[in-house]
Structure formats: C-alpha cells, structure tokens
Amino acid sequence: xxxxxxxxxxxxxxxxxxxxxxxxxxxxxxxxxxxxxxxxxxxxxxxxxxxxxxxxxxxxxxxxxxxxxxxxxxxxxxxxxxxxxxxxxxxxxxxxxxxxxxxxxxxxxxxxxxxx
Amino acid sequence: xxxxxxxxxxxxxxxxxxxxxxxxxxxxxxxxxxxxxxxxxxxxxxxxxxxxxxxxxxxxxxxxxxxxxxxxxxxxxxxxxxxxxxxxxxxxxxxxxxxxxxxxxxxxx
Numbered sequence: 001x002x003x004x005x006x007x008x009x010x011x012x013x014x015x016x017x018x019x020x021x022x023x024x025x026x027x028x029x030x031x032x033x034x035x036x037x038x039x040x041x042x043x044x045x046x047x048x049x050x051x052x053x054x055x056x057x058x059x060x061x062x063x064x065x066x067x068x069x070x071x072x073x074x075x076x077x078x079x080x081x082x083x084x085x086x087x088x089x090x091x092x093x094x095x096x097x098x099x100x101x102x103x104x105x106x107x108x109x110x111x112x113x114x115x116x
Numbered sequence: 117x118x119x120x121x122x123x124x125x126x127x128x129x130x131x132x133x134x135x136x137x138x139x140x141x142x143x144x145x146x147x148x149x150x151x152x153x154x155x156x157x158x159x160x161x162x163x164x165x166x167x168x169x170x171x172x173x174x175x176x177x178x179x180x181x182x183x184x185x186x187x188x189x190x191x192x193x194x195x196x197x198x199x200x201x202x203x204x205x206x207x208x209x210x211x212x213x214x215x216x217x218x219x220x221x222x223x224x225x
Contacts, residue, residue, distance in 0.1 A: 004159075033213075043160075043203065043215040056212050090159050092213075105150065105213065107159035 002027065004093050004108035012114045018079040021111045025072050025093030031055075031103075032074040034066060037088040037110070046089075049074055050096075081115045088112055118143045118208035122216035129194055129223050137189040137219045139204030147207040149187050151180050154201045154218070163189075163202075194223045 005024040013019050025032050033048035033056075045058040049068035066076040072093075078085055088110045094103045119142045129135055141149065148167055152160035164173045166182040173180050177198065179190040189202055201218040208214040 006159075035213075042217045043205075043213075045212040045214070048212065058212065103148070104162060104165060106162055107152070109159045112157075 004091055004106055006089075006091050006108040006111050008111060009109065010112045010114075012116060013081050015081055015083060015115055017081050018077060019081060019113060020075055020077045021089055021091075021113075023074045023076075023091030023093075023108060025074070025091075026106060029093040029095050029106075030072050031094045031096060032068055032072065033092045033094075033105070034074070034076050035090040035092065035107075036060075037090055038086075043090070046076065078113075083115050086113060086115045118206065118214050120204055120206055120214050120216040122202075122204050122219050124219060125217065126220045127222070129191075129221070131195055131223055131225050132193050134190070134192045134194070136191070137202055137204075137221070139187040139189070139216055140185060141187070141204075141206050142185075143206045143208055143214070149182055150205045150213070151187070151189055152203040152205065154203055160203055191221070194221075196223050196225050199223045 007022045031050045034046040035043050037043045047066050048056040052068045063079045068074045090110045091108045092105045094105045096103050121140045123138045148165050151163040154160045164180040169184045171182050177192050181188045199222050201220045203218045205213045205215040
C-alpha cells in the first residue's frame with residue numbers, strides 16, 4: 001500500500017514568487033492536513049481538509065492557502081514568498097476527520113522549500 | 117492553552133544503555149497522544165497512539181506509557197539504528213495536532 005506522496009521533494013524559489021505543493025494521501029484516506037517544520041518553531045499546523053472542505057486552520061497569514069480535490073488529493077499554495085517561508089512542508093493523511101479517536105495520522109516525506 | 121513539552125532536548129546513549137524520553141502535555145480533553153520517529157530529511161514515521169491513562173504499547177525496543185499529565189517513551193537496549201528525533205504530539209483544540217520540539221536521540225556503538 002503506497003504511503004503519502006508529496007511533490008516536489010525539493011524546490012528553490014525567489015522572494016516574491018508563489019509556490020504550489022502537491023500531496024496524494026494514502027488510498028482510502030479522506031483527511032489531509034499540512035504542517036510547516038522549521039528548526040526554530042518545530043512542527044506547526046497549517047490547515048486540514050476533509051471531503052474537500054477546510055475543517056481547521058492554524059495561525060498562518062492568508063498567503064498560505066490550500067484545497068482538496070474530489071479524489072482527496074490536496075495542494076497548498078504560498079504566495080508572495082518570504083525568506084522566512086523556507087521550511088519543510090509536510091502533508092499528513094488519515095482515514096477520517098482528525099478529531100476522531102482511533103484515527104492514525106501518517107506523514108509524507110515532505111517538500112523542502114528554500115526561498116532566496 | 118494546549119501545550120506539549122519534551123525532555124531532554126538531546127540524549128546520547130551507548131548501545132545497550134536503556135533510558136526514557138518524557139512528554140508532558142496540557143490539553144483540554146485528551147483525544148490521543150502520538151509518538152513519531154523522524155530521521156534527518158524525512159517525514160515523521162508513526163510509532164504509537166495512546167488514549168487513556170495507564171495505557172501502554174510496545175514495538176521492538178520501544179515502549180510507550182501514558183499518565184494524566186505525561187507520556188514516556190522507554191528505549192530498552194538501544195541500537196545505533198534507533199538514533200533519530202522522537203516527536204510527541206496531542207490532539208488539541210479543534211482536533212489539530214500539537215507537537216513538542218522533539219528529543220534528538222543518538223546511540224553510539
């Protein structure tokens with residue numbers, strides 16, 4: 001069974017540009033969430049989607065957005081990139097809505113974004 | 117405010133030297149405490165989920181336990197391949213996962 005797949009694995013962008021990251025959840029999983037990981041802040045929650053609807057949002061500016069498609073695949077977009085957006089962006093999937101008990105959450109390998 | 121604190125930040129062990137990692141949490145209504153292992157440059161790998169005080173789970177050399185305020189990850193007779201960062205997380209308000217800063221474990225042969 002394939003795990004959570006994220007593309008691209010590595011990318012370099014210039015300040016002011018925008019970027020789109022993609023995530024394919026484990027087959028059958030309907031919940032997808034996104035996290036940002038940096039050395040200073042650790043893992044921080046960005047947002048969660050379930051059945052194409054955003055269910056939860058973390059404390060990030062509006063430049064960070066996402067969406068989920070009918071096949072549960074998800075994308076996140078960061079506009080007007082800043083140097084501080086350089087981070088590992090992780091996607092996680094689970095079978096049901098994350099607030100449910102008994103719901104194991106699996107992570108992908110992440111997308112390394114460097115903003116120069 | 118929901119919060120997770122892990123200690124120590126870093127731990128160096130000799131192969132075979134057992135020890136424990138701590139995860140203290142503050143959350144209104146625990147709906148699951150998670151342990152993950154993360155290797156450099158990779159995403160977190162799921163290890164355990166614990167739901168209620170007194171619960172224990174084991175996997176190879178790892179054993180996770182849970183009380184009302186903290187969780188421990190016990191490592192018995194560790195091997196160099198156990199070297200990684202171990203992350204603890206809880207379901208916070210609204211169901212989002214709140215992570216601790218992690219414990220970086222290094223096991224020397």
